[in-house]
Amino acid sequence: MIELKNISKIYKTNNGEIAAVKDVNLTIEKGEIFGVIGYSGAGKSSLIRLLNGLEKPSTGSVSVNGQEISSISGKQLRNARQKISMIFQHFNLLWSRTVEENIAFPLEIAGVPKQNRDTRVKELIELVGLKGREKSYPSQLSGGQKQRVGIARALANNPEVLLCDEATSALDPETTDQILELLLDINKRFGLTIVLITHEMHVIRKICHRVAVMEAGQVVEEGKVLQVFQNPQAPITKNFVIQVSGAKESKESMEQILQNYPTGKLVKLTFVGSKTEQPIISHLIKEFNVEVNIVHGNISQTANGPYGTLIVHVDGEIQNVQKAMELLDSLEIQTEVIEND
Numbered sequence: 001m002i003e004l005k006n007i008s009k010i011y012k013t014n015n016g017e018i019a020a021v022k023d024v025n026l027t028i029e030k031g032e033i034f035g036v037i038g039y040s041g042a043g044k045s046s047l048i049r050l051l052n053g054l055e056k057p058s059t060g061s062v063s064v065n066g067q068e069i070s071s072i073s074g075k076q077l078r079n080a081r082q083k084i085s086m087i088f089q090h091f092n093l094l095w096s097r098t099v100e101e102n103i104a105f106p107l108e109i110a111g112v113p114k115q116n117r118d119t120r121v122k123e124l125i126e127l128v129g130l131k132g133r134e135k136s137y138p139s140q141l142s143g144g145q146k147q148r149v150g151i152a153r154a155l156a157n158n159p160e161v162l163l164c165d166e167a168t169s170a171l172d173p174e175t176t177d178q179i180l181e182l183l184l185d186i187n188k189r190f191g192l193t194i195v196l197i198t199h200e201m202h203v204i205r206k207i208c209h210r211v212a213v214m215e216a217g218q219v220v221e222e223g224k225v226l227q228v229f230q231n232p233q234a235p236i237t238k239n240f241v242i243q244v245s246g247a248k249e250s251k252e253s254m255e256q257i258l259q260n261y262p263t264g265k266l267v268k269l270t271f272v273g274s275k276t277e278q279p280i281i282s283h284l285i286k287e288f289n290v291e292v293n294i295v296h297g298n299i300s301q302t303a304n305g306p307y308g309t310l311i312v313h314v315d316g317e318i319q320n321v322q323k324a325m326e327l328l329d330s331l332e333i334q335t336e337v338i339e340n341d
């Protein structure tokens, strides 16, 4: 669906050249929700602007649905862009137009006759949950409602791809979740391909199927969301995963536990899918006669199923602790000994 081949983007400034994107290769499948995560300055915005031809790559090619976006311009590019919509962090609404007039705007530009426009606007208002607010102006809406208008407007011409540029970064956590659920619903109902950029792992966890992690212009890690959560490789990815697993907060408890129990092992277990529902801890205690003290636990849902982390202190006869570890390994649970005595 979307293919980026050897993409680099170099900006020429008065202070020299800035390589914002460096040799990125990505393939995004039709109907997928693909997330790009990175800290500020990682090159995410530059990358997403290359996808709809707002920027041209310095090297490499971008193709969307078989059409090479990086090499077209003028009318051809404008037509292609009708199928690649975008929503923004600050909504980019027209402040002098009502909700329905904002949503009708791209239909007017596309030359859709008035009657068809009205029908489509009604459909979209229903879809994004804004019934009753048709005549409101953006200044009369909450942040979440403004983004709903942004989404309706982006969907007006039935795009094939929706690009989301930090679409929930200006919203509170609860509204963020509601908007993410709306995007997930739209993806499921219409098979719309969604590419989103964010600096929040929570957003990736909640709706993305696959993720690419960007650092200093490069993609340093890429994979299915559950796999990346279970087994992050790059240090930056590990930091992002800690953002949502909350493991950092438990450092103090771990130190306390280690002080209180100078023997045994402190282990972090990461498990996904049906393994989150197995009675693993009681099994360890019964089978190997070990003591298991839970230091920290967390379970959360991703678009592809549950994901959980558990930090436990396992103590007992050395060989029993060892056998308990072997069992965990055999269950294909990610096991990481945090500190050894």
Ligand SMILES: Nc1ncnc2c1ncn2[C@@H]1O[C@H](COP(=O)(O)OP(=O)(O)OP(=O)(O)O)[C@@H](O)[C@H]1O
Binding pocket: 011, 012, 013, 018, 019, 020, 038, 039, 040, 041, 042, 043, 044, 045, 046, 047
């Ligand atoms: N139009 C531009 N001209 C010159 N430099 C730019 C331009 N746009 C981005 N850059 C530079 O390219 C690098 C990547 O910026 P980019 O905005 O793509 O990153 P980002 O990950 O989206 O960060 P943020 O979330 O802060 O926007 C930065 O060093 C930035 O200063």
